Amino acid sequence: MDAESQKRFREFVEGRSAALLRTAVLLTGGDRHAAEDLLQNALVKAAGRWSRIEDPEAYVRQVLYRQQIGRWRLKWPRREVAVAEPPERPGADTAGGADLRVVMRAALARLTPRQRTVLVLRYFEDLPEADVAGILGCTVGTVRSTTHRSLARLRALAPELADLGPAAAEAAPSRDIPPVEVRP
Incomplete structure (x- = not known):
């Protein structure tokens, strides 16, 4: 060089x-x-x-x-590292995004490597499904199903993250638009 x-x-x-x-x-x-x-x-x-x-x-x-x-x-995957005590779970009163990041990182660590990789590529790297499929050497349908299962498992591992998804946004009433009264 x-x-x-x-x-x-x-x-x-x-x-x-x-x-x-x-x-x-x-x-x-x-x-x-x-x-x-x-x-x-x-x-x-x-x-x-x-x-x-x-x-x-x-x-x-x-x-x-x-x-x-x-x-x-790999045929012989690396073993998980055992710790004496589980990490503390953050309380409901999160200060900024630090506690949320800790929860997210812990939940991501408990996913399989394939699930974690798909979520990182789709949401952290913001790649389209076709690009993720190309990188991983699989079909778009596989990326979609893996993403769906990974998100479901992530929500199960860290229920406090469920409030951040699109389903929570749809379920929550909007505060910007006043309710419309429908009269017969």
Whole structure:
């Protein structure tokens, strides 16, 4: 890699690492160490092909997704880490979004890697179903059904998240429009 390419690569890493690490943390279910390894491997692959990459962020994200898919397709999956005590559940009085993020991260970590990956790609990365299907190497119908089951399981794992979905918005009365009285 020449000096100019190396400078551009360093600028990319400095400028985009935080956002890429957030995606990797979500993909790994909140395991920051695994996320750092995932991102580092993706950046190493990008560095080796840097001069041929047109869109570096898209390339690195694609490598992140594919490496994570490879991890959960392994014949011998990694074991879960056991802890002495379960983490505290946040109370009803959430301060800002911090408690909500903790609940979301814990609930995502309890999903299967495939379910977590589909939700991250669909809602965090805001990719259309067709793109998610292309990344995962499956059909759009599989993405839809996996998304549906994943959201249902996520709501079951963290009932406090159920108030955030579109169903809650439809069920809640709007405060902007006054009720209309219908007379016969």
